[in-house]
Amino acid sequence: MQEPQTALDLTVNGTRHTGRDVPGDMSLVHFLHEDLGLTGTKIGCSIGECRACTVAVRPHPGAALVTRQSCMTSMRHVRGWDVVTVEGLATGDTLHPVQEAFLERDAFQCGYCAPGFAMAGRVAVEHAAGERDERGVEALVDAVLGPHVCRCTGYNRYREAIIAVASAATDERPAEPAPEPSPMPETRPPARTVTARLSAEESDALGYTPLFDDPTLELVRLLRDGAEIEHSLLVQYLYAAFSVEVPRYTRLAGWPSHRYGGRPLHLMGVAIEEMTHLDIVNGLLVALGSAPHLGRQQFPYEKDIYPFDFVLEPLSLKSLAKYVYVEASPEAVDPDRPHTPEDRAFIERLYEVLGAGAQPRPNQVGSLYRKVGRVLALLEKREPDRLDYPTWQARLDVLREEGESEHFALFRALFEGTHPALLGAHRVWDPESPDHPVIRLHHATGLPPSGEPVRDETVPALRHLANLHYWAVCMLLDQSYRRGGQFHSAARRHMTGPLRSLGTALAHLGEGVPFDAFVAGYAPGRDERENLLLSRSMVSQTAIAQERYARHLPPDYAHTCAWETLWELSLLE
Template structure:
């Protein structure tokens, strides 16, 4: 039997090296091990360079890094503005993708009593699913800009726990809780909120969030990444033979504002139990997680449907449902990749059908059974196929796999599972261009 290790499933996930000015409390042997793994994986996987001031030593070409007291900023790796913009856009794709998955998992973890907090999937900053959809829109926008610049889209999924270099915390798929909310608040907060002068009410709130997080945090927010992207777009716009990017300045500003204002306020209200879904139960988060009135199910952290991997879902029925959800998730990702590469809107519509249909159905169903949707990575790399025909063939194979599994486990499927989405996808792919038969 072939077992799936972390490296084998997810590809490169580069642990950040630490130095004397790194994270407080890190033991010396952990720092040494992080450096060793970083160098090893950088050589074998072509890892990107560390980019956060205060977390690592200076990046290649970077000099005179400002001390942490001046606030977080992104350290530039390339003098060429085009190279740097592409690099950071790919970082942004990873962050937006992982944010989306965290928020989806948290939304699915909510009990039926908090269904209005979870939401229905309409984009907006008043429900968890709505915020997750907005992160999906951010992911789409960043990929559109990559393609406009002549770079490939980046829809690679990550293995959880995932530690992107631009994000202040390790990503985890976990049930909604005060601790996870504190991390979301800190990451989405306006740059400087936790360092500047605040009103007494804001100071009390900030102290509560920081106490929940603890001392191991990094001095950065998602907004600092978008600040640098906005600067780079302005630089690249002035280069010869580059597309007009003036409209993208406003788009990136809007994405930044959506996080620092709308998402920050939303997560603050949920943390303080002020969201209408709490219906006046301001003490909901003070209940024990085992209490029937606690807002979230007791779902696993970072589950996986891969056999032989750490945190493997051991119950075979739950693992089969989770694997089916993975198949729909991967199908959606490959359809979106095809959409960005081809410019055809039909694959995008099919991807949304998988996400709002089978994936949503299974995501809501698994927590009620004590499980969770794993969002496992599919290690097909950043270019899943050589051409459009190859992409359609891969997608069709995934769809057939999901149809067969759904047939086998039909009695265990949720009542609202839309089996017809997979069949409609196959028909649409065949209509678009005849898919070659698989070799025997």
């Protein structure tokens, strides 16, 4: 596992920290604690659920102040952020009105959750100035604080304290100038004229014949292919993770202990890594001036890159064989190369399971990114000032490396039954074996027949709601890629919260998450503003649907998720 360092550029309580590298996988709260020695921000759950770790963030100058969970935010995602922690809330010895109100009303008991409430309160107060009346203020405060957890109190004193301060703030318009429109994450490319023809030398360097002479156009083509594949893999792995029988094989599924970053050790880990791959690919697309791409490859794949049909299926020996094959480096599964006896036996077994469909070693996903790397090098030659090329090449390396070594190793261990999660189990891939770790999920679409309502029964209701969250995630990601990662935490919240809960509940009923593609795509609007409005409509629809089908929902379904996202989206109007 590569853990690239990331260049530090972060402002905390007015002090800018820059000029050195920090581990990219370190969470913001650990950086605050261990590096800066600021321990006022608390850790309650480490997965963004309890909100004890809430800090106030302006992601870039002029952006609206928002809450962020510092426990689930990696340092590689905070570049340029201006963060306020509880240590920076007071001005000298003068407490912030929210702090004063907490003391006056005895809002907290043990006080461990208080910094998180104070920072959320600070954010709510800032936005309260835009509310017209008391009810608007209350709704705002409830939306911002809604997901917070306190174990000691009944929350009402926090609520009253913050509403009192926020109401006072509505009378005082902020002195700050109106937020400026957010700048693009990277500078726009210079105006281009006629495309230069590819020279023979350049063609040799590429090692293949590109479809387009313009490296930008070629990159957009390749990266959109890549995005579709990463997205498809993400969904397939997620589906497979939900098919694993829990609690016995919890460590194989990995969904109860998911995390971000680190070597993938289970199916959820691989799925999450595919999401970070999707981020890299889309990040590069946006840097090139292209739109992000959240579409998914339709059937069948371009065979030269991905030789199998896209199928949502429970985990099986056959599906594992495909995953091994797709993630392998060309050498690892090439029967014509020398191998150890163990590797040879593995390769033979692999082709035996794959059957007639698989040709020995066609092109594969890793080679796609090798191409991207070479076209990027070509672009660098032609337009050396356009991008931060070393950074993008390094990211492409990570992407390739993670697939070909780590994913491959994981899937091979599963295929061969040697993964530690399978220890002690026998004939694991024999569906008749008592140790078989898979629930046979039934897969069906979540779309009702046209013109008919979604049936008010548990399975159709959960399928429908799962689709809505999935579509909301895709739309949020699309918006996020265009806005410097602004909605990443929201997208993740929907995935690890409601979508995880629904997937588990469906699997419990022997059903899979439908993951239907949204016919309109994920940026169907005419322009940015329309896309944002449509994204908001999608999230609103999840809120409507979760109320409509409330009695079917599992007990761990997070109702506050959609409301919080709606609030975040409202800040952009």
